[in-house]
Structure formats: C-alpha cells, structure tokens
Amino acid sequence: MITRSFFLFLSQNKFVKNRATKWGPKFGAKTVIAGETINEAMKTVRELNEKGLAATVDHLGEFVNNREEAIESMEYCVKTLDAIAESGVDCNLSLKLTSLGLDIDRNLCRDNMLRILEIAQGHGNFIRIDMEDYSHLDATLDLLQELRQQFSNVGTAIQGYLYRSENDIRLLEGINLRLIKGAYKEAPDVAYQQKEEVDQNYLNIIKSHMLNGSYAAVATHDHRIIDKVKAFTKENNIGKDEFEFQMLYGFRTQLQTDIASEGYKMRVYVPFGEDWYAYFMRRLAERPQNVSFAIRGMLSK
Ligand code: FAD
Numbered sequence: 001m002i003t004r005s006f007f008l009f010l011s012q013n014k015f016v017k018n019r020a021t022k023w024g025p026k027f028g029a030k031t032v033i034a035g036e037t038i039n040e041a042m043k044t045v046r047e048l049n050e051k052g053l054a055a056t057v058d059h060l061g062e063f064v065n066n067r068e069e070a071i072e073s074m075e076y077c078v079k080t081l082d083a084i085a086e087s088g089v090d091c092n093l094s095l096k097l098t099s100l101g102l103d104i105d106r107n108l109c110r111d112n113m114l115r116i117l118e119i120a121q122g123h124g125n126f127i128r129i130d131m132e133d134y135s136h137l138d139a140t141l142d143l144l145q146e147l148r149q150q151f152s153n154v155g156t157a158i159q160g161y162l163y164r165s166e167n168d169i170r171l172l173e174g175i176n177l178r179l180i181k182g183a184y185k186e187a188p189d190v191a192y193q194q195k196e197e198v199d200q201n202y203l204n205i206i207k208s209h210m211l212n213g214s215y216a217a218v219a220t221h222d223h224r225i226i227d228k229v230k231a232f233t234k235e236n237n238i239g240k241d242e243f244e245f246q247m248l249y250g251f252r253t254q255l256q257t258d259i260a261s262e263g264y265k266m267r268v269y270v271p272f273g274e275d276w277y278a279y280f281m282r283r284l285a286e287r288p289q290n291v292s293f294a295i296r297g298m299l300s301k
Contacts, residue, residue, distance in 0.1 A: 160202025
C-alpha cells in the first residue's frame with residue numbers, strides 16, 4: 001500500500017522532482033494546480049468567482065537557496081498582486097516565508113514581506129502566510145507579530161494537530177487566522193498522531209478563535225467538521241460574515257459550490273507555478289486513494 005510517509009518522502013526527493021517537473025503538471029496534478037503562469041491562475045480565479053467562490057492564489061516555490069531567489073520570489077508576489085488588482089477578481093495571496101528567504105536571513109525575509117504588504121495594502125488586499133513544518137513555527141509567529149505592528153492586512157495559519165495551538169490561538173487573538181488540521185509529518189512530542197485527537201483539537205481551536213471574536217478561515221474538506229462549524233456558529237450567533245470556509249482547488253468542488261449557495265463565504269486555494277511538485281506530493285499524502293495512479297505515470301515517462 002502507498003502510504004502517507006511515502007508521499008511526504010517523495011515531496012522532498014530531488015531526483016523524482018526533476019523527472020516530474022520536466023513533464024509539467026500533467027496526470028493528476030492538472031486537476032489540483034491552476035497552470036504555471038499568472039495568466040492561467042487569473043483565468044481560473046475568474047471562473048471560480050463566476051461560481052460564487054472567492055480565491056487565494058499561491059505561487060508555488062518552497063525552497064529557495066540564495067538571496068537572489070528570495071528576492072525574485074518577492075517580486076513575483078508583487079506581480080501577482082498587481083495582476084489580481086488589474087483583473088478585478090475576488091482573490092487574495094497566500095505565500096510561504098521560506099520562499100522569501102526565512103531560512104537564509106530573517107531580515108531579508110522581513111524586508112520582502114514589508115514590500116509585499118505595502119503593495120497589498122495599496123490594492124486593499126490581504127496576505128496569508130501559510131504555515132510550514134514545526135521547525136518554522138516560532139520564526140513564523142515571531143515575524144508575523146513584528147509585521148502586524150505596521151500592517152493589519154496579514155494573517156497566518158494554525159495547525160490543529162499541534163498540542164500548543166490552543167495556546168497560540170490565545171496569543172493571536174484579533175488576527176485573521178486560517179485554521180487547518182496540518183499537512184506535515186510531526187513527532188509525537190509536539191503533535192497528536194490519532195485522527196480523532198487531531199479532529200477534536202482542531203474543533204477546539206476553531207471554537208476558541210471564533211468565541212473571542214476573531215475572524216476564522218476554516219480550511220478543511222471534512223464535511224463532519226464543516227457541519228459542526230455551521231451548527232456552532234448558528235448556536236452562538238456568529239454571523240456568516242465573521243468567518244469563511246476554505247478548500248483546495250480541485251477538491252470536493254460540488255461541496256464548495258453547495259456551501260457558497262447556502263450564503264457562506266467559500267474561498268478556494270489556487271496553487272500555480274512551475275514548482276508544483278512538492279505541493280502535489282503533499283496532497284497525495286493526504287488522499288493516496290484519489291490519485292495514486294499519478295505517481296506511477298510520472299515515474300514511467
Ligand atoms: P481530512 O482529515 O483529510 O479528511 C477528513 C474526511 O473528509 C475524510 O475522511 C473524508 O471523509 C472527507 N474528505 C476529505 N477530502 C476528501 C475528498 N477529496 N473527497 C471526498 N471526501 C473527502 N496545511 C498546513 O500545514 N499549512 C497550511 O498553510 C495549509 N493551508 C491549507 C489551506 C487550505 C485552503 C486547505 C483546505 C488546507 C490547507 N492545509 C495546510 C492542509 C491541511 O492542513 C490538511 O492537511 C488537509 O486539508 C487535509 O485535511 P482535511 O481537514 O481537509 O480533512
């Protein structure tokens with residue numbers, strides 16, 4: 001059986017990555033990635049908006065090796081924000097701090113973020129910092145707090161599988177947070193390993209964040225959690241404009257439009273770019289049964 005660990009291993013394997021990216025996002029990847037260029041991404045976002053769905057775009061590219069690549073990545077974010085403004089679409093931007101140089105030089109990463117936030121603010125747009133693996137958590141939250149001293153149009157994501165998240169949520173009161181279960185393989189000393197425990201902690205952090213009056217983006221494909229959040233917000237008179245649901249592009253598309261047609265805000269996370277490989281592998285790790293044919297196709301070409 002192909003396991004979650006196998007795909008997480010492949011997500012970091014350079015040999016397979018080189019073979020796969022040579023062929024572009026074909027096979028299963030095409031259904032979950034909106035092409036390689038900004039124009040392709042904008043076209044996808046327009047189609048989603050027409051169906052009543054908001055979007056957040058993410059230019060894929062996780063590991064940068066030097067300052068030049070980190071600056072290039074920042075410039076690409078700026079270009080994307082300009083394209084969003086020009087297209088007039090309902091869309092914000094998600095990004096990863098490692099792609100802006102977090103592992104190279106914190107100050108470089110901060111300066112890149114300040115530039116992006118300034119441009120986003122000019123366009124009246126919002127920036128979501130994706131949460132990466134546990135080794136980047138403290139640095140991400142620390143930089144977020146520094147950025148928030150100058151900009152309010154920025155938030156991050158908090159992972160339900162971590163023991164410490166309930167506490168982090170309290171420290172981040174008032175900040176627009178995306179709440180997720182968590183996509184990386186983390187050790188038992190920092191993260192719940194059992195699905196039931198992750199689900200329970202995930203629900204707890206959603207409730208805590210909403211009850212303290214903060215905006216929550218509930219990002220999950222889990223219909224059981226979604227139903228519980230709908231019931232909870234009704235019981236607690238939390239308005240449909242005080243939170244949103246989010247799902248990944250290409251996942252549970254019927255459920256996405258169903259939720260939007262009930263009057264909830266549904267935002268679709270739309271990844272695009274040439275560096276799609278690691279993202280695709282993490283999605284396979286989550287649901288190997290959906291797309292396990294894709295990896296065999298890529299390896300045999
Ligand atoms: P799961 O626990 O994977 O699924 C629960 C149940 O839901 C399944 O048993 C099944 O019944 C149903 N289900 C789920 N998917 C499907 C499907 N495709 N078809 C049919 N039924 C299905 N992770 C991070 O670590 N950092 C981030 O910044 C981050 N950002 C994200 C942004 C968005 C918009 C989303 C949606 C996810 C993000 N993630 C991120 C990934 C997240 O942490 C989870 O790994 C991922 O969403 C899988 O968990 P789940 O909550 O969707 O449900």
